[in-house]
Amino acid sequence: MMTRINTRVRSRHRFRGLVQGPVQGPVRGLVRGLAGKDLILWRGTSSFSLSLSLSLSLALSLIVSLTLVLAACRQKAGDAATAAPTTAAAAIAPVEGAALPDSAPPPSFDSARAMQYTKEIVALGPRPIGSANHKKVEEYIYRHLKGDAVEDDAFTADTPEGKFPVRNIIAKFPGTKDGIIVIASHYDTNYPLRDTSFIGANDGAASSALLLEIANQLRGNKRDGYSVWLLWDDAEEAMKQWSASDSLYGVRHLAQKWQDEGTLKKIKAFLLADMIADADLNIEHDQNSTGWLEDLIYQSASRLGYQSHFFARQIAVEDDHLPFVQRGVPSADFIDLDYGYNNVFHHTTQDTIDKLSPKSLQIVGTVILETARGVDQKK
Numbered sequence: 001m002m003t004r005i006n007t008r009v010r011s012r013h014r015f016r017g018l019v020q021g022p023v024q025g026p027v028r029g030l031v032r033g034l035a036g037k038d039l040i041l042w043r044g045t046s047s048f049s050l051s052l053s054l055s056l057s058l059a060l061s062l063i064v065s066l067t068l069v070l071a072a073c074r075q076k077a078g079d080a081a082t083a084a085p086t087t088a089a090a091a092i093a094p095v096e097g098a099a100l101p102d103s104a105p106p107p108s109f110d111s112a113r114a115m116q117y118t119k120e121i122v123a124l125g126p127r128p129i130g131s132a133n134h135k136k137v138e139e140y141i142y143r144h145l146k147g148d149a150v151e152d153d154a155f156t157a158d159t160p161e162g163k164f165p166v167r168n169i170i171a172k173f174p175g176t177k178d179g180i181i182v183i184a185s186h187y188d189t190n191y192p193l194r195d196t197s198f199i200g201a202n203d204g205a206a207s208s209a210l211l212l213e214i215a216n217q218l219r220g221n222k223r224d225g226y227s228v229w230l231l232w233d234d235a236e237e238a239m240k241q242w243s244a245s246d247s248l249y250g251v252r253h254l255a256q257k258w259q260d261e262g263t264l265k266k267i268k269a270f271l272l273a274d275m276i277a278d279a280d281l282n283i284e285h286d287q288n289s290t291g292w293l294e295d296l297i298y299q300s301a302s303r304l305g306y307q308s309h310f311f312a313r314q315i316a317v318e319d320d321h322l323p324f325v326q327r328g329v330p331s332a333d334f335i336d337l338d339y340g341y342n343n344v345f346h347h348t349t350q351d352t353i354d355k356l357s358p359k360s361l362q363i364v365g366t367v368i369l370e371t372a373r374g375v376d377q378k379k
Contacts, residue, residue, distance in 0.1 A: 094299060106304055107369035108217050111362035117144075117209030118277065118361075122201050122353055127187065128194040129157075129235050130164045137187055137208075138167060141232055144212050145171050148219065153257060157249040159239040161191065168250045169232040171215055175223035179268045181372050182229045185211050186236030186250070186274065186320055190347055201353045202339060203346065206277035208232055210365050217369065225376030226268055236320055248320060255323035269293055269375045270324040270331040275346070276364040278336050279357035283364070285311035288318070288325060289332040293371075296378070297332055300370035306363045313338075332371075334364055 120140065121127075127134040142150065153168040185207035189200040199205070211230045218228055235249035258264045271293075276283070285294060294311075301310045321331040339345045345355060 094295070104373075107366045107373070109362055109365040109369065110213055110216065111358040111365065113216070114206075114209050114213040114361045114365060115356070115358040117212050118201065118206045118356065119353055121187075121205040121209055122199050126194060126196070126198055127189045127200070127204075128191040128237070129166060129188050131194065134188060138169065141169055141187065141208070141212070145169075145215060148173070148215065153250075153254050155253055157235055157253070159235075159249065160246055161239040164235065166235040166250050166253070168234055168254050171230040173215070173218040173223060173228045173230070175225045175227040175376075177226045177376065178266070179226040180229055180263070180266050181226050181268055181375055182231055182270045182324075183211060183214060183368060183372070184231040184233055184251070184270065184272045184320055186234065187232045188234055188237055190237045191239050193347065193349075197349045198347070198351065199349075201351050201356055202275050202277050203351055204236075204274075206356055206361065207273040207275070210273055210276065210361055210368075213361075213365060214369065223376075225373065228372060233320055242318070247318075248323060251320045252323045255327055255329075259327055264324075264327055264329060267324070267329050268378075269372070270321055270329050271368055271371060272319060272321045272331070272333045272335070273364060273368065274319055274333065274335045275339060276334050276336060277356040277360045278339050279355060279360060280338075281309045281357070281360040281363060282312055282336050282338055283310045283334055284317060284337055285314045286319075286333045286335065287314055287316040288322065290325070290330040293330050293332040293375075296374045297334070297367065297371050300374055301363075301367045304363075304366055304370055306367060309360075309363055310367075334368065 121137060124136045124140065125133045127137045149172040151170050151172070153170065155166055157164050157166045185204070187204055187208040189204055190198055211232060214228075215230055218230075231254070233250040233254065236247070236251070238247045240246055255264070258267075283297075298307060298310055301307045315337065317333050317335055317337065319333050319335060321333050324331045337343055337346070340350070340355070345351050
């Protein structure tokens, strides 16, 4: 599905551990050892008391000297920890004009309802394209969007496994400004795993549910900002082996369609949600995403107090946003590609509802909405 490249893992505690652990303990042991040897060397001589005094003086001098060295080491390490980006987040820059006042209330988002939607989608079973369950998920999404302005982008995809019907679903919520923010998620499950019990609780179900809850928050009132289009894109998964031609069928078709129609130039930001409900949430700092938009995401997460769940690691991710990135649309991918130890649950039958958390849905849902407000404000 997604491909990792250029992985760089960084620890927030790197400098602190080097100073307080490996340096401080041995220094103290060295002082104690040298003082002991001095006392033994001079013991038994006729000048024991004088020698003892000199030995203690020498030990105290050594302690003072080493203490000063240690303090300098700590200061140097502290300076390095401050100056050098020990995490990807350290390089984040404020986005001009996009900051909301601290008094602004956080976005509303019902994580319990989003979690219930996730369970209901999962209960429909595996949903690879071309399957009866896939059609059931389409109908489920349409039912929850009843009364909204909804259109679809339906076509036939020519794949290594044959021709398949594909349907992108778009719900449009108007704003007061001229422009569009797209928030997207794929809803299909992995086709090569179609004969297993793979249900993609985190991989497709949770993010699709998140968009349904965002629709609840947008419904009924015109946004004070850009219009928001929610996109449930189809046929994201590879049919045989992930490649530029065997993947992202839905978004590749839609990006080209919107480019031909002139819609693409109206899109101010494309925000993708994928694998965002892991109970141990750590959203990647994606190097294939637009820089200023990644900065705005971290800025938004920080304002809401969720920055510890963002950007501890830098990787480049191939995902649904790429066709839009390639066409110059500012795009960002909310994705946690460390699902279980060493990503062990990804694309396995272990991707089940018990691995997910409503809190993670809350974090990502509110940060996406806060980021959209930041895009509204950006100069």
